Amino acid sequence: MKGESFTIAESQVTREPPQVATVPDKKISYVRRLFSEGPGEYDFLLKVLSLGRDNYWRDCMREKANLKPNSSVLDIACGTGLVTYTFARKEKAYVVGVDVTSEMLQQAISLGSYKNSDVDFVLARAEDLPFRDECFDASTISLALRNVSSQVETLSEMKRCTKRGSEVMTLDFARPKGKLFSPFYNFYIFKLLPSIGRLISRHWKTIFLYLANSIQKSRDPERIKETMDSIGLADTEIKRLTHGTTALVSGRK
């Protein structure tokens, strides 16, 4: 499984070639433009943005997945592979990272850990996964459900590829509810972060403004849980993290 190629060679998980280039999808074109310019700074800026809490968030996903040794994990919208490598290293799992932006995948591969981890990266749309039914022991999408073109199709595809009894999980930013904390949070995401982004580049200011607006417009964790219920996931639950600024929503197939 370890190697230089973008797509996995093992045929027991692959279904058919992804349709990335042929599907007309305006949101994907926008998302690709947005994420193709700054993959080198992504990990550092996520640290700044999360005030160093992002490792903890990923560990909560690992805990929820409750994997046995030699498990396989599907990491949707993997970006630079932060979740992919976390599961590969800490759980010793085989992890397939999927993303629609090749520059993010290139960055994931360029990190030295690619050669020492049991991971593969696949260029594909979250809404149309090139994997067979029920071949992963858990599936994750982190900080990206807001970005995909169809949340229902994405979660349904994740469910399809996940084995029975296994967890489908989404971790994403959320709007905190506390009256005291909310004004501070809004100042942080709408004013402070774009200013920090501007210090790096105009592009990162745009990304941070996109992030702030997409969080404001995003579905509440309760709605995501409802969507999970509607596609037939069981025991769905919400775990709010870091003063409700992030939520882990999960359901079992």
Ligand SMILES: C[S@@+](CC[C@H](N)C(=O)[O-])C[C@H]1O[C@@H](n2cnc3c(N)ncnc32)[C@H](O)[C@@H]1O
């Ligand atoms: C904010 S990054 C998240 C990266 C990573 N999951 C993390 O936790 O750091 C969002 C990623 O979602 C990817 N993405 C957005 N829409 C997608 C789609 N429809 N299919 C696959 N990937 C998508 C983008 O290319 C980008 O790499």
